[in-house]
Structure formats: C-alpha cells, structure tokens
Amino acid sequence: MQAILLVGGFGTRLRPLTLTTPKQMLPVLHRPMLEHAVSGLARHGVDRVVLALGYQDDAFRAAYPDGRCAGVELCCVVEPEPLDTAGAIRFAFGASGMDASGGTFLVANGDVITDLDTDEMLRVHRSAGAEATIHLIEVEDPSRYGVVVTDPDGRVSAFLEKPQPPAPSNWINAGTYLMEPSVIDRIGPGRRVSVEREVFPAMVTDGALWALRRNTYWVDAGTPQTYLRVQLDLLDGRRGPAVAGVSADASVDPEAVIERSVVMAGAVVGAGSVVRGSAVHSGAVIEAGATVLDSVVGSGATVGRGARVTDGTLVGERFEVAPGSALSGARVPQGV
Ligand code: GTP
Numbered sequence: 001m002q003a004i005l006l007v008g009g010f011g012t013r014l015r016p017l018t019l020t021t022p023k024q025m026l027p028v029l030h031r032p033m034l035e036h037a038v039s040g041l042a043r044h045g046v047d048r049v050v051l052a053l054g055y056q057d058d059a060f061r062a063a064y065p066d067g068r069c070a071g072v073e074l075c076c077v078v079e080p081e082p083l084d085t086a087g088a089i090r091f092a093f094g095a096s097g098m099d100a101s102g103g104t105f106l107v108a109n110g111d112v113i114t115d116l117d118t119d120e121m122l123r124v125h126r127s128a129g130a131e132a133t134i135h136l137i138e139v140e141d142p143s144r145y146g147v148v149v150t151d152p153d154g155r156v157s158a159f160l161e162k163p164q165p166p167a168p169s170n171w172i173n174a175g176t177y178l179m180e181p182s183v184i185d186r187i188g189p190g191r192r193v194s195v196e197r198e199v200f201p202a203m204v205t206d207g208a209l210w211a212l213r214r215n216t217y218w219v220d221a222g223t224p225q226t227y228l229r230v231q232l233d234l235l236d237g238r239r240g241p242a243v244a245g246v247s248a249d250a251s252v253d254p255e256a257v258i259e260r261s262v263v264m265a266g267a268v269v270g271a272g273s274v275v276r277g278s279a280v281h282s283g284a285v286i287e288a289g290a291t292v293l294d295s296v297v298g299s300g301a302t303v304g305r306g307a308r309v310t311d312g313t314l315v316g317e318r319f320e321v322a323p324g325s326a327l328s329g330a331r332v333p334q335g336v
Contacts, residue, residue, distance in 0.1 A: 001122075002102060003046045004092045005037060006085055007110035008054025008078075013223050016316030016331055017298050022056040023222065024110040025063060027281060029234050029262055030247060032063065033221060036113050036230075039070040044118040046072060046106060052092040053078045085109075086195035089179075090187040100181040107195075109175035113230050115217040115239060116176055125178045128154060130210035132183050132203060137174040137218045146173035146196045148211055156209040159200045171211075173200075174218055224312045228296065231262050231279055250280075253288075261292075264299075284315075287323065 011023030018026070024034040038049055049072050051060055057078045067074050077095035079088060089107055092098075098105065104125065106118060116135055125133040134156070136148050147167045149158040158168060173196065186202060187193050203209040217239055219230040235245045246258060249265035256269045262279040269275060270288035278292045281299035286292055289306040295313040303309050304323030311329040315321060319332050 001044075001046045001104070001106055002048045002050065002098060003041050003106040003108060004050045004052055004089055004096075005034075005041075005108055005110045006052050006088055007034065007060070008052050008057075008082060008088055010055050010082075011111075011222065014227060014314070016319075016333060017296065017314055020298075020317040022059050025056075025059045026227070027262075027264060027279075028113070028221065028227075029231050029243065029245070030264060033113070034060070034063075034110060035070050037108065037110055038072050038074075040114060040116070041106065041108065041118070042070050042072045046118075048073045048075060050075045050077060050092045050096040050098070051110075052088040054082050054088070082192065083190075084192040084194045086187045086193035086199045087191060089195065090184050090189060090193070093181075093184050098181075102181065104178055104180055107177040107179055109220070111220055111222040112175040113217075113219045113221055114174065114176065116174070116214060117216070118176065118178070120214075121176070121178055121212050124154065124212050125210065128210045130178075131180050131206075131208035132200075133178045133210045133212060134200070135174040135176040136171040136211045136213045138170050138213070138215055139172055140170070142167040142170050142172050146200070147171070148173055150211050150213070154210050154212065155207060156200075156204050156211050159196075159204050159209070161194075161196045171213055175220065224296065224314055228277070228279060228294065228312075232260055232277065235260055235262070256286075270305075281317075 007024045011018035025032045075096045077092050079091050146161045148171050149169045221227045221230045234243050245262040247265040250263045250267045252269045253271040255271035257274045259276045261275045264282040266283040267280045269286045272289045273286045275292045277294040280297045283300040284297045285302045287305040290303045291308045293310040295309045297315045298317040300318040301315045303321045306324045307321045308326040313327045313330045
C-alpha cells in the first residue's frame with residue numbers, strides 16, 4: 001500500500017516554532033512528528049510514503065537523506081506553489097509516479113497522530129465498494145472541524161466543513177482517507193483545491209463517500225495545546241507503556257523539579273527551576289530558579305534566571321526570555 005502524507009502546510013497555529021522548523025519536523029517526544037505518523041502507517045502495511053511537501057521542504061530531505069523513515073521508503077515531491085489539500089494529493093499522485101494500476105491508496109494529514117487500524121478501514125472500504133472512505137472520530141465540540149453525517153450503513157450523507165452550531169453530528173473528519181485512483185480525476189489540475197470543501201462534498205452528492213467511525217487514539221497535533229498533549233499522552237502511558245520524558249543527554253540539576261515534561265537532548269535545566277507539563281527542546285537552557293508550566297521552549301532558546309513561562313507559551317528557537325520576566329499564553333518573539 002502506498003500513502004500520500006500531506007506535510008506542506010505553513011503550520012501558522014504553531015508559530016513561532018514553525019517559522020524555523022516545519023510542523024511535521026518538530027519533535028514529539030524525542031523524534032520528529034513525521035516519524036510517529038509514518039510508523040503508524042508502517043504498522044498497517046504501508047511500504048512507500050509520498051511526502052507532499054511545500055513549505056520548508058529542505059528540512060525533510062536533510063533529515064532523511066537516504067530516503068527512508070521508520071523502515072519505509074520515502075518519496076519527496078514539492079509543489080511549485082501551495083495547492084491546498086486536494087491539489088496536493090493530485091500533484092503528489094502524479095509527481096511520484098503513482099497510477100491507476102496501483103489501486104487503493106491511503107492519504108493522511110501529517111499532523112494526525114492516531115492508532116487507527118487502517119487494515120480494518122480497508123476491509124470496510126472494499127466491502128462497501130467505496131470510492132473513498134474517511135476515518136471519523138467523535139469530539140465534544142465539532143465546530144472547528146469537518147462534520148460528517150452518515151447513513152446507518154456508513155455511507156456519508158453530509159460533509160460540512162466548520163458548520164455554524166448546532167452541528168448535525170459530533171463525528172468529525174479525522175484526516176485519514178482511503179481513495180481509489182478515480183478520486184484524482186475529480187480534482188482540477190494546477191490550482192488550489194480543498195479536499196474538505198470541494199472534493200468530499202461533491203462525492204457525497206454522488207453517493208461515493210463512506211466513513212468508518214472509530215474512537216481510537218487520535219490527536220491532531222497542530223495547535224500548541226494538542227502538540228503538548230500528544231507528548232504528555234506518551235509520558236502518561238495512554239498509548240502503551242509510559243516512556244521517559246527526560247533525555248539521557250539532557251543536563252538536569254539535582255535541585256531542579258521536572259514533572260510530566262519532555263526535556264530533549266542537550267537541554268540544560270538549572271538549580272531550583274520547575275518544569276511541569278512542558279516540552280523543552282534540544283539545546284534549550286532553563287536557568288536557575290526559572291519556571292516553565294504547560295509551555296514549549298524551542299531549541300536553543302533560553303529562559304532566564306527566575307523567569308516564569310506559563311499557560312501555553314511558545315518560545316521560538318534561540319529566543320532569550322529575559323531573567324525575572326513573566327510570559328503567560330505568549331508567543332515570542334512577538335508579532336509572528
Ligand atoms: P495551520 O496554518 O496552523 O492551519 O496549519 P497547516 O498549514 O498545516 O494547515 P492544516 O493543519 O489545516 O493542514 C492539514 C494538513 O494538510 C497538514 O498536514 C498540512 O501540512 C497539509 N497541507 C495544508 N495545505 C497544504 C498544501 O497546500 N500543500 C500540501 N502539500 N500540504 C498541505
């Protein structure tokens with residue numbers, strides 16, 4: 001099975017972290033987000049992943065110079081300009097040499113971390129005779145997602161991107177799709193096309209779109225809160241045995257307190273500092289007496305002596321938070 005992974009977006013919601021590193025190359029625990037997504041696909045028989053690249057494509061090539069990631073062959077294609085989700089699928093399909101003879105293929109948003117069983121999804125897709133099948137997940141507040149209504153047999157009867165409340169269902173598009181090659185012919189060439197706003201609604205009209213409802217582990221790691229959550233879930237053992245958050249190559253003072261946090265290789269945490277519910281990226285320095293709560297400190301950044309960084313603050317790569325200062329829910333440098 002081949003998969004197209006959409007990884008070309010600007011990742012604006014994670015700025016300033018994504019100004020220097022594309023979203024899927026940001027670390028989740030101790031390896032890039034991309035590797036978590038690719039390993040998940042590999043567990044279900046995907047042996048070739050086409051990376052649909054755009055923004056900062058060089059970072060991906062530099063990280064995988066031999067064209068392999070998590071045991072899977074990578075094929076990198078770069079759009080000449082951002083073509084949006086469906087435009088990117090069409091471009092990646094053609095530019096990577098995929099064709100109709102390859103049969104069903106998988107598509108996933110590169111920031112979705114899930115334990116979805118795509119083998120089961122394929123069985124459902126085949127027995128329904130679907131042209132495309134999408135994974136649905138149930139959420140409390142569906143207003144910022146693509147909301148999907150299905151018939152009892154699983155055929156999609158409505159697909160509404162970010163509808164006004166009240167939403168007709170709490171089941172949302174979870175960003176993993178199985179597609180037949182004929183879907184490519186539905187996407188106009190050489191222009192921006194959204195799979196969520198154009199292609200899926202048109203397929204609903206034709207009765208060609210099906211869905212699999214599965215409340216498996218699923219996080220769309222594209223916001224500061226969810227980017228942190230996907231890491232804390234691994235620490236908490238919500239996806240298997242709990243894993244260690246503090247890298248053996250980090251330097252942590254015995255007088256520092258670190259709770260439910262990721263501290264990456266080369267990071268330094270000074271005496272009397274507190275790091276809780278946070279991610280401290282490689283080479284970052286938390287000086288003595290500083291506090292970091294529910295926040296992300298980018299690689300090579302410094303949180304000065306006695307400073308407080310709290311409440312979902314994102315500190316950009318190599319930024320220096322002044323000693324004694326306080327940042328709450330901030331993004332620094334500002335104005336990004
Ligand atoms: P935000 O700017 O924070 O919304 O993030 P984003 O740019 O990643 O957008 P979003 O999370 O909505 O995109 C969903 C997935 O599609 C992500 O994995 C993106 O990398 C990817 N994506 C979005 N637009 C494009 C595009 O034009 N080309 C390609 N190749 N991928 C895209």
